[in-house]
Amino acid sequence: MFCLSMTAARYRLVAATLSLAFLLSGCIFAYIPQPLPIFPYGPDAKPIPDRKELSVVDETLTGGSNSTGSRSVFIAMRGTRVVGKESKLDEQDVLKEIPAPDFKPSVISSVAPPLFRTPKEGDRHYFNFTLSKDFAEGITAFFAGESEKSVKAFERVLADPEVKRPAAWQASMHLVYLHLMMGRPDLAETEVQRTELWEKKMTEGNNAYSRAVRAEVRYWAGDFEGAIADAKDVLASIGDWTIPTIYPSPPRDQVDVVRFGAAKVRAMTVLGMLYTAKGMYKEAMPWLEQSAKEMNNVVFLHWVPLYAVYITANNWEVFYGQGWSLTSLATALLAQDPDSARAAEMFADAQKFFDAIGYVAGKVLIESFKAQVLLATGHYQRAERQATVALSHARKSRLLDFIWRLEAVRGEALLKLDRWAEAEQSLRAAQTIVDQLSGTMVSDMAKVRFGVGKEIITRNLVKIDVRKRDWPTLFQDLERGRARAFVSMLANRSVGAGSNVELTERIHALDKEILGERQRKYGFMQNATVESGREEDLLARRQKIVEELHAKNPDLAEAYAVSTVGLARVQRSLDAGDLMLYALPTQGDEPLSLLQVTARDVQLRILPVTTRQFGQHLKDFVATLWTAQPKAQHASLAQLGQDLALASWGKPANVLVVPSGDLHFVPWGALDVSFAVGVLPTGGWIVRSPHKSLGRIQACVVGDPEFGGVLPQLPDARDEAVALAKLYGTQAIIGSDATEQALRRRVGAGVDVLHLATHALYDPLYPLQSSLILSDGTKAVPLSAEKLYRAPLSSRLVVLSACETGMGQVISGDDLLGLTRSFYLGGTNVILSSLWPVSDEATRIFMEQFHKSARGGDYGKAWLAARDAVRSRGATPAEYGAFVLGGMPRER
Numbered sequence: 001m002f003c004l005s006m007t008a009a010r011y012r013l014v015a016a017t018l019s020l021a022f023l024l025s026g027c028i029f030a031y032i033p034q035p036l037p038i039f040p041y042g043p044d045a046k047p048i049p050d051r052k053e054l055s056v057v058d059e060t061l062t063g064g065s066n067s068t069g070s071r072s073v074f075i076a077m078r079g080t081r082v083v084g085k086e087s088k089l090d091e092q093d094v095l096k097e098i099p100a101p102d103f104k105p106s107v108i109s110s111v112a113p114p115l116f117r118t119p120k121e122g123d124r125h126y127f128n129f130t131l132s133k134d135f136a137e138g139i140t141a142f143f144a145g146e147s148e149k150s151v152k153a154f155e156r157v158l159a160d161p162e163v164k165r166p167a168a169w170q171a172s173m174h175l176v177y178l179h180l181m182m183g184r185p186d187l188a189e190t191e192v193q194r195t196e197l198w199e200k201k202m203t204e205g206n207n208a209y210s211r212a213v214r215a216e217v218r219y220w221a222g223d224f225e226g227a228i229a230d231a232k233d234v235l236a237s238i239g240d241w242t243i244p245t246i247y248p249s250p251p252r253d254q255v256d257v258v259r260f261g262a263a264k265v266r267a268m269t270v271l272g273m274l275y276t277a278k279g280m281y282k283e284a285m286p287w288l289e290q291s292a293k294e295m296n297n298v299v300f301l302h303w304v305p306l307y308a309v310y311i312t313a314n315n316w317e318v319f320y321g322q323g324w325s326l327t328s329l330a331t332a333l334l335a336q337d338p339d340s341a342r343a344a345e346m347f348a349d350a351q352k353f354f355d356a357i358g359y360v361a362g363k364v365l366i367e368s369f370k371a372q373v374l375l376a377t378g379h380y381q382r383a384e385r386q387a388t389v390a391l392s393h394a395r396k397s398r399l400l401d402f403i404w405r406l407e408a409v410r411g412e413a414l415l416k417l418d419r420w421a422e423a424e425q426s427l428r429a430a431q432t433i434v435d436q437l438s439g440t441m442v443s444d445m446a447k448v449r450f451g452v453g454k455e456i457i458t459r460n461l462v463k464i465d466v467r468k469r470d471w472p473t474l475f476q477d478l479e480r481g482r483a484r485a486f487v488s489m490l491a492n493r494s495v496g497a498g499s500n501v502e503l504t505e506r507i508h509a510l511d512k513e514i515l516g517e518r519q520r521k522y523g524f525m526q527n528a529t530v531e532s533g534r535e536e537d538l539l540a541r542r543q544k545i546v547e548e549l550h551a552k553n554p555d556l557a558e559a560y561a562v563s564t565v566g567l568a569r570v571q572r573s574l575d576a577g578d579l580m581l582y583a584l585p586t587q588g589d590e591p592l593s594l595l596q597v598t599a600r601d602v603q604l605r606i607l608p609v610t611t612r613q614f615g616q617h618l619k620d621f622v623a624t625l626w627t628a629q630p631k632a633q634h635a636s637l638a639q640l641g642q643d644l645a646l647a648s649w650g651k652p653a654n655v656l657v658v659p660s661g662d663l664h665f666v667p668w669g670a671l672d673v674s675f676a677v678g679v680l681p682t683g684g685w686i687v688r689s690p691h692k693s694l695g696r697i698q699a700c701v702v703g704d705p706e707f708g709g710v711l712p713q714l715p716d717a718r719d720e721a722v723a724l725a726k727l728y729g730t731q732a733i734i735g736s737d738a739t740e741q742a743l744r745r746r747v748g749a750g751v752d753v754l755h756l757a758t759h760a761l762y763d764p765l766y767p768l769q770s771s772l773i774l775s776d777g778t779k780a781v782p783l784s785a786e787k788l789y790r791a792p793l794s795s796r797l798v799v800l801s802a803c804e805t806g807m808g809q810v811i812s813g814d815d816l817l818g819l820t821r822s823f824y825l826g827g828t829n830v831i832l833s834s835l836w837p838v839s840d841e842a843t844r845i846f847m848e849q850f851h852k853s854a855r856g857g858d859y860g861k862a863w864l865a866a867r868d869a870v871r872s873r874g875a876t877p878a879e880y881g882a883f884v885l886g887g888m889p890r891e892r
Contacts, residue, residue: 042256043241047205048233091224092278098232098271100286103293110349113322113356114302118143118525119314126315128255129166132157138174143316143357145523146516147178154178158194166255169198176213181519185221186769192217203256208237212263215270224277227270234267245297262317265294269325276328279376281335288329292346295322316524319357326350327366335373338382358525364394364402371409384413399521400535404433408456415460424464430457431480435562436539438484454484459585466584466593471602472567474595475683478582478658479564482682500556503549507560510542555688555827559789565684567602573686574599577653582683583660586611592643592663597683609643615662617643625836630876633670637877641671651675654860654889658683667835669867670881676860676889681824686888699728700746700795703757705738708779716840717757720801723844724755724851736777743774743783747793750827753851754795760819770819772800788822796891797854798823800833801847820886830859830887842879845870860889 119125121136131139138153157163157171172195179188196210215230243261268291275284298318330346337343347366354362367390374383387410394402407430414423434454458481465474517535520526543561550557557563574580580597592607592614609617621636641647644666649655655677657663668677680686703721704714718734725732733742738758747754759773761782768789771782800819820831832850849869853862863885870880 040253040256041244041247042253042260043238045206045208045237045239045241045260047200048207048211048237091228091274092280094225094228095271095275095278095280095283098228100283101268101290103286103289105293110345111296111299111303113299113319113353116316116319116356117312117314123314124312125166125170126258126312127166127170129164129170132160132167134160135167135171138171142174142178143524145181145519145521145526147182147519148512148516151175151178165198165202169195169202172198173210173213176217180217180220181522182515185217188217189214189221199259203259206237208234208263209259211237212266212270216266219270219273224274227274231267231270231274234263238264243294243297245300258315261294261298262321265291265298265321265325268294269321269328272332273328276332276335281332284328284332288325288332292322292325292329295325298322316357319353320359320524323350323353323359323362326353327369330366331369331373334370335377338374338377338379360397360526361399361402361522364390364397364399367393368402368406368409371406375409375413380413380416384410384417387413397521398533398535400433400437401518404430404437404457407433408460412456412460415463420464420467423460427457427461427464431461431477434484435480436543438562455481455585457481459587462584466604469604471595471604475567475570475582475597476564478584478595479683480562481585482658483558483562483564500549500553503545503552504556504560506545507542507549510538510545514538514542555824564682565687567597567683569687570683571597571599571602575653578656579649579652579654580656580658580680580683580686581605582658583663585660587661588612605645607643607645611661614640614643618662618665621667622836625878633877637667637670637672637881640666644671646671646673654678656680656686656888665835667877667881667884669863669883670877674864676864677885678830678860678889679884679886680888681821681886698751699725699730699753699755700743700751701725701728701730701732701753701755701757702738702743702774703732703734703755705734705758705773705775705780706736706778707759707773707775710780711759711773714758714840716844717801720840720844720847721755721757723848727848727851728753736775738775739777740774740781740783744791744793747795750794750796752795753797753799754793755799755801755847755851757801757847760800762819772819785819785822788819792827793823794827795823796827796829797859798828798831799847799850800831801843824887828887829891830885830889832859832863832883832885834882835884836878836882838879838882842870842875845873846880846883857891858889859885859887859891863889 117123119131119136119139121131121133123131123136125131125135134153134156138150138157141147141150141153154171154175158168163171172191176188176191176195179185179191192210192214195213196207199207199210211230212234215227215234218224218227218230238260241260241264243257243264268287272284272287272291275281275287295318299322302318326346327350330343330350333340333343333346347370351362351366354365367386371383371386371390374380374386387406391403391406391410394406407426411423411426411430414420414426434457458477461477462474465471465477514535517538521535546557546561549560550563554563570580574597576599578598582595582597584593584595586593589610589612592609592611594605594607596603596605607614617636617639621633621640624632624636652675655673655675657666657668657677658680659666664679668679701721701724704718707713718732721732721734733746756772759780760771761773762770768786769782769784771784773780774783775781820833823831838846846866846869850862850866853865863883867880867883
């Protein structure tokens with residue numbers, strides 16, 4: 001074999017010499033126009049076992065309780081709890097247990113990128129198929145950042161009955177990345193299933209490439225546990241095989257060589273980025289070193305003329321992948337040594353690969369990574385200076401998403417340097433841009449990539465406001481954070497179908513234009529500068545339409561753009577006996593803090609417990625729920641009451657809690673309180689105009705849908721529904737009649753009361769897929785939170801008599817995204833839900849008393865009466881304390 005150690009200036013000459021040597025060596029495999037492949041060079045990889053990674057809802061409804069999936073989830077059903085897959089270790093511990101690769105430096109020095117050739121119709125793809133017209137159109141649109149056009153082209157490829165398997169496989173893979181570009185990792189993960197199907201058809205069962213793609217998708221979705229599992233599976237399947245750099249004969253399995261090589265590099269890069277995301281920079285090094293080495297070998301093969309017969313330079317994955325690989329490696333190096341010359345060299349090499357495919361955003365990406373890692377490792381002066389440099393590049397390219405993140409990084413660095421005024425200026429600039437973008441910021445995946453999410457703005461501005469004791473501004477900043485979270489999570493989704501159609505359609509049309517303009521800036525083969533401020537102009541037009549919508553339908557408008565209410569107006573809306581407790585977004589060893597608001601006064605209350613301690617005390621209480629230990633439950637609740645300083649709250653008529661973090665899950669009914677507690681999504685909720693029922697039916701009651709054996713039937717829920725329907729003078733929808741269609745017909749334009757006695761399932765990774773379970777007439781079907789956002793059910797009072805319907809995902813900005821939040825958009829004033837499973841008997845007693853007492857509109861009084869009715873029968877806190885009241889305790 002040949003010695004491959006060389007300098008960058010000599011590899012062209014050596015590559016040509018290698019080709020010539022093959023021709024003159026007498027080897028029978030000398031170059032001919034269509035070489036005859038002889039030997040395989042790919043690994044003897046085993047297929048990776050199926051892991052049907054469905055949402056919790058889909059997994060449950062398809063009988064997937066014995067699935068080999070990796071996600072840690074729970075499945076909660078009325079009256080019981082079925083635990084799915086529980087991780088024994090947290091992500092950081094799992095990463096520590098993975099043996100590092102035995103990295104050995106390559107004999108091939110850093111190789112520059114070859115000339116990239118944009119694929120065209122009729123070209124041979126690097127996976128050995130000819131590009132059709134539709135595939136070429138899809139690629140061209142993909143490079144230009146024209147996502148919708150690209151999606152349509154690739155779907156046409158897949159719809160062609162004559163499509164070649166490799167073409168279908170790659171068309172599906174591009175759709176995965178397009179969904180990521182459009183901020184829908186959930187759709188990307190679904191599409192990976194089709195990618196894997198085509199790969200298996202093509203390879204007679206092997207799926208390493210698709211599984212590596214899924215590992216990357218999960219990384220961007222923030223599902224680190226799933227990403228780790230997939231990356232480990234890929235590497236276990238491929239084993240010690242590495243991408244060959246010398247081929248004594250033409251490979252008969254060139255597709256497998258590229259496929260397995262890409263899978264291995266992708267899996268190693270994902271693991272390296274996971275270590276980096278956890279601050280484990282030293283542990284990330286061998287993975288990122290090995291990934292960069294493998295990619296470097298692939299790039300080297302492009303320079304060998306003989307190998308170019310098999311490996312074409314139209315593979316954007318090689319260029320983009322090596323850019324990412326080198327950027328990740330350089331970041332880990334910089335984290336360990338801010339003066340690292342090798343890190344500077346790696347960043348420069350990464351830039352060459354991004355430049356080769358015209359990825360203008362690559363420059364901003366690299367400079368931003370430098371700023372973020374300097375901040376994360378405590379080099380605050382350097383971080384501030386680097387953020388300023390990165391900002392200049394981001395502004396030149398008008399990359400608004402990077403601009404606000406860099407302003408946030410700079411603001412935090414300035415806070416660490418005790419330069420408070422400058423820090424506030426940067427953070428306010430970040431806040432303004434984020435508010436402007438929120439309705440079109442379809443995902444915070446960039447937080448995973450870049451390490452800075454929207455919540456950092458709120459947290460740091462809160463620190464500044466508290467230091468200045470500026471309570472009105474503090475209240476406003478807290479409200480803006482919640483509003484941003486809600487708006488961003490619903491971006492790119494249909495909301496409130498049928499309401500104010502003309503305005504919402506105009507907003508959606510602009511959203512497509514804005515997203516298209518933004519994606520164009522992140523596309524390949526772009527110019528170095530962006531001349532116009534088209535995105536800013538489109539955003540301004542969008543804001544004007546949202547303002548029109550707000551005048552007609554404020555609730556719906558809040559799903560499209562950030563809107564807040566001032567502290568003074570909230571105080572005017574409070575009654576004399578009301579106490580609002582607004583939680584500040586504290587974390588770790590910071591003390592739990594509440595902004596205490598009454599009609600006449602505002603104070604900041606610092607509680608005698610840290611955020612971490614309170615979270616542990618709440619976990620201690622939850623641990624007692626599944627054991628028959630009422631004394632342990634009471635002891636844990638006494639500790640929680642002490643943490644919250646309940647004795648100092650006085651005797652308010654109503655307490656209105658705007659929670660943060662673990663405060664979302666406080667069992668208020670289990671605590672020793674004699675006042676009503678209403679949990680509000682925002683502080684400004686109390687100025688919301690109450691919705692009145694438009695329909696003639698007072699109540700709609702659903703119970704025990706026909707589950708067809710998929711889930712246990714609920715005979716007690718059926719009895720509950722029949723009894724409550726009788727109370728309201730209506731007929732319950734039960735059994736096979738309990739379909740979504742029947743439910744929507746009965747609710748119609750709106751009802752006063754909607755009572756749902758059924759199972760409910762919660763998906764912690766994709767909370768919008770959390771669902772109430774109805775029937776299609778023969779078996780269980782889900783009614784998801786996302787569908788309820790899209791087509792709300794209008795009712796003044798909603799009672800979710802199912803298990804853990806009060807659960808949700810606390811997202812950036814402290815909004816709780818789950819089933820309860822979805823009903824508010826339909827105009828619901830009050831929601832009764834539960835935090836954990838409750839026995840059917842306790843549920844029946846609670847519900848009957850609640851409905852009897854709630855008919856006058858004092859829901860807080862009804863909640864207390866129902867709690868006391870169950871407690872008076874000797875029930876434990878686990879039975880009487882699960883139900884929480886969301887919204888205003890009393891109609892006004």
